[in-house]
Amino acid sequence: MKRYSAFAIAREAFRFHSGWERAWRSPAPKKKYKVIVIGAGGHGLATAYYLGKNHGITDVAVIEKGWLGGGNTGRNTTIIRSNYLQDPSAAIYEKARSLYETMSQDLNYNVMFSPRGVLMLAQTHHEVRGYQRTAYANALQGVKTEFIDAQTVKEICPIMNIDGPRYPVLGGLFQARGGTARHDAVAWGYARACSDMGMDIIQQCEVTGVTREGGEVKGVTTTKGDIACEKLSIVVAGNSSHVAEMAGFRLPIESVALQALVSEPIKPCMDIVVMANTVHGYLSQSDKGEMVIGGGTDGYNNYTQRGSFQHVEETVRALIETFPMLSRLKMLRQWGGIVDVTGDRSPILSKTPLGNCFINAGWGTGGFKAIPGSGWAMAELVATGHSPLTAEFGLDRFKEGRFIDESVAAGVAH
Numbered sequence: 001m002k003r004y005s006a007f008a009i010a011r012e013a014f015r016f017h018s019g020w021e022r023a024w025r026s027p028a029p030k031k032k033y034k035v036i037v038i039g040a041g042g043h044g045l046a047t048a049y050y051l052g053k054n055h056g057i058t059d060v061a062v063i064e065k066g067w068l069g070g071g072n073t074g075r076n077t078t079i080i081r082s083n084y085l086q087d088p089s090a091a092i093y094e095k096a097r098s099l100y101e102t103m104s105q106d107l108n109y110n111v112m113f114s115p116r117g118v119l120m121l122a123q124t125h126h127e128v129r130g131y132q133r134t135a136y137a138n139a140l141q142g143v144k145t146e147f148i149d150a151q152t153v154k155e156i157c158p159i160m161n162i163d164g165p166r167y168p169v170l171g172g173l174f175q176a177r178g179g180t181a182r183h184d185a186v187a188w189g190y191a192r193a194c195s196d197m198g199m200d201i202i203q204q205c206e207v208t209g210v211t212r213e214g215g216e217v218k219g220v221t222t223t224k225g226d227i228a229c230e231k232l233s234i235v236v237a238g239n240s241s242h243v244a245e246m247a248g249f250r251l252p253i254e255s256v257a258l259q260a261l262v263s264e265p266i267k268p269c270m271d272i273v274v275m276a277n278t279v280h281g282y283l284s285q286s287d288k289g290e291m292v293i294g295g296g297t298d299g300y301n302n303y304t305q306r307g308s309f310q311h312v313e314e315t316v317r318a319l320i321e322t323f324p325m326l327s328r329l330k331m332l333r334q335w336g337g338i339v340d341v342t343g344d345r346s347p348i349l350s351k352t353p354l355g356n357c358f359i360n361a362g363w364g365t366g367g368f369k370a371i372p373g374s375g376w377a378m379a380e381l382v383a384t385g386h387s388p389l390t391a392e393f394g395l396d397r398f399k400e401g402r403f404i405d406e407s408v409a410a411g412v413a414h
């Protein structure tokens with residue numbers, strides 16, 4: 001792989017950009033791989049990348065039924081933060097956040113990580129207490145956050161009306177090194193690096209069955225033929241229940257649509273990410289100037305990857321008291337993705353009833369931020385059978401009642 005650099009841009013400028021290589025190969029599948037990863041979203045690609053980088057396993061295929069990054073990875077609002085309450089969550093999200101800091105250099109691909117600060121507004125006394133508690137927990141976990149008062153909120157986000165009347169801003173939980181990254185670039189950067197290590201990313205190839213024998217996976221059936229493997233990692237987000245069913249086990253997961261929308265582009269007016277969980281809405285401003293807006297999940301299970309007018313109205317209405325300027329903006333487009341939600345609103349990073357099969361699922365509405373940490377940890381689990389970062393996120397916790405309850409935060413856990 002030729003490295004991207006200022007020198008490479010200058011060189012290509014002199015030869016009419018004829019020397020750029022394809023960022024990743026599009027190979028036909030081989031008959032067998034050491035590891036097959038189903039799903040070329042951020043989590044699947046990151047798992048493959050760290051299998052190669054950290055464990056030297058490069059005989060890997062990542063199989064994708066659509067195009068890489070076309071699932072939730074390319075549909076999310078890209079909020080990155082690690083200010084979770086429970087210790088296992090803080091550990092994996094902070095690992096991920098710290099890997100985002102150096103991801104562009106590591107992958108030699110600009111993922112446009114922008115640690116502009118994430119602010120979660122406290123608009124009820126209950127939220128003030130909750131976020132103060134989270135700030136104390138984060139201090140013990142080594143995650144840098146602080147609870148700030150209403151006046152400081154106004155100073156760092158002047159477009160906000162903090163006076164109410166229904167939901168005045170009483171303060172907020174601020175993580176200065178939280179922020180956003182370019183979602184497609186994260187998928188593309190990992191894909192390029194995986195391809196460079198000799199891994200096969202096979203797009204337009206749906207897994208339709210999992211072949212099993214004696215409690216082990218032997219391979220997968222796909223629309224491009226049967227492929228054998230020694231280990232299988234299922235990383236398919238909103239399709240997790242379907243693929244787990246193919247492998248013969250059930251997951252405690254519900255699949256629901258989560259929608260988002262963007263406004264017309266406007267001049268820079270807000271340089272942080274703001275989440276207003278009580279009224280159920282959040283927003284940031286993209287590099288293009290659009291206000292990127294999201295709210296809660298649809299109230300019923302479905303597999304429909306599209307938006308609805310009712311959602312635009314509901315989410316914008318919720319935010320207008322605090323962001324009056326939104327009332328004068330035209331909304332440009334909206335979309336939806338299918339998220340996989342668990343009962344305790346924490347992910348599943350786990351071994352399965354099949355000896356050589358692993359599952360990474362249940363990130364729900366908030367897994368973009370976790371991509372590098374999750375990939376790092378899943379690669380360790382697949383390669384060695386154990387990872388300290390995944391230890392608490394096993395499937396067995398649902399049998400044993402060992403929940404990692406992030407459900408309060410995860411009402412809007414983007």
Ligand SMILES: Cc1cc2nc3c(=O)[nH]c(=O)nc-3n(C[C@H](O)[C@H](O)[C@H](O)COP(=O)(O)OP(=O)(O)OC[C@H]3O[C@@H](n4cnc5c(N)ncnc54)[C@H](O)[C@@H]3O)c2cc1C
Nearest residue numbers: 039041042043065071072073076079207237337367368369
């Ligand atoms: C509107 C919206 C806003 C969000 N906002 C945020 C946010 O601000 N911050 C945040 O942290 N998270 C956010 N999320 C959540 C985040 O997008 C997801 O948790 C994350 O992208 C999941 O990544 P993934 O790689 O697991 O899944 P995906 O990117 O969905 O990848 C899974 C892949 O598996 C493929 N697949 C499925 N079935 C098969 C099959 N049978 N064979 C082959 N391939 C298959 C799919 O085509 C897909 O490409 C948001 C989600 C949505 C929808």
